[in-house]
Amino acid sequence: MTELPDRRLLLVHAHPDDESINNGATMARYAAEGAHVTLVTCTLGERGEVIPPGLGHLSGAALGGHRLGELKEAMRALGVTDFRLLGGAGRYCDSGMMGLPDNDDPGCFWQADVDRAAGLLAEVILEIRPQVLVTYDDDGGYGHPDHIQAHRVAMRAVELAAEQGWDVPKVYWNRVPRSVAEESFARLDGDLPGLPFDKAATVADVPGVVADEQVTTEIDGTAYAAAKAAAMRAHVTQVTVAEPYFVLSNGLAQPLFTTEYYELVRGERPGKRESDLFAGIGEAS
Numbered sequence: 001m002t003e004l005p006d007r008r009l010l011l012v013h014a015h016p017d018d019e020s021i022n023n024g025a026t027m028a029r030y031a032a033e034g035a036h037v038t039l040v041t042c043t044l045g046e047r048g049e050v051i052p053p054g055l056g057h058l059s060g061a062a063l064g065g066h067r068l069g070e071l072k073e074a075m076r077a078l079g080v081t082d083f084r085l086l087g088g089a090g091r092y093c094d095s096g097m098m099g100l101p102d103n104d105d106p107g108c109f110w111q112a113d114v115d116r117a118a119g120l121l122a123e124v125i126l127e128i129r130p131q132v133l134v135t136y137d138d139d140g141g142y143g144h145p146d147h148i149q150a151h152r153v154a155m156r157a158v159e160l161a162a163e164q165g166w167d168v169p170k171v172y173w174n175r176v177p178r179s180v181a182e183e184s185f186a187r188l189d190g191d192l193p194g195l196p197f198d199k200a201a202t203v204a205d206v207p208g209v210v211a212d213e214q215v216t217t218e219i220d221g222t223a224y225a226a227a228k229a230a231a232m233r234a235h236v237t238q239v240t241v242a243e244p245y246f247v248l249s250n251g252l253a254q255p256l257f258t259t260e261y262y263e264l265v266r267g268e269r270p271g272k273r274e275s276d277l278f279a280g281i282g283e284a285s
């Protein structure tokens with residue numbers, strides 16, 4: 001078996017860009033600190049809305065191929081070398097927004113058999129033996145079918161891997177403390193006149209916002225702010241960045257968080273907020 005570093009982090013995401021937006025600073029920090037960082041992305045985001053008019057002709061498989069290129073560039077920016085598509089590129093395609101006929105496409109991730117997809121992810125878990133797995137909450141953060149399915153598949157894969165010999169000690173969901181979101185939007189409202197964006201999103205548009213006390217873990221990625229912004233910029237079709245803000249295809253400005261927040265949902269809940277995803281993990285594991 002290949003010798004991997006002592007600390008191993010696995011992130012499970014729905015589309016290329018989700019990893020950089022949610023966890024870019026965390027990924028860059030742990031990669032720089034010598035941990036093994038593995039990203040599994042479940043679809044290529046073939047049904048994503050394209051922002052730049054010059055790339056508006058891209059859709060379906062052509063958009064998926066283009067987004068794979070964006071993902072590669074983002075991973076270069078974050079210093080992450082191990083990134084994979086669940087079951088290989090094109091195994092599962094983007095399901096589109098909730099409620100669209102796209103959700104019925106038999107090849108889309110929303111239609112995937114959860115146990116089968118989780119089996120593919122469990123193989124990665126058994127290979128990497130991560131101490132930490134990061135994914136979304138059961139609403140997928142904001143209700144996108146692929147995000148909900150990524151959550152289900154990740155949580156099921158943890159169970160399957162545990163039965164087969166690797167019990168992931170810590171599982172986290174992406175979170176944003178409500179007070180942080182509210183303060184950031186208050187700042188954004190003040191800054192908006194100077195920004196190249198017309199309108200601001202609201203706290204309700206940010207995935208994973210919860211009461212402050214629900215957040216168990218805070219990763220200070222300030223030193224990796226530039227890497228995170230570069231990774232987000234690499235996703236040209238999906239994201240426009242004007243630090244410390246960005247917009248998605250909905251055109252609404254949001255804060256770009258360089259401190260990233262999590263809720264520990266598997267493992268012993270810490271008494272006070274942790275500053276390291278690997279806190280409490282022994283050297284021997």
Ligand SMILES: [Zn+2]
Pocket residue numbers: 014015018144147
């Ligand atoms: Zn997504």
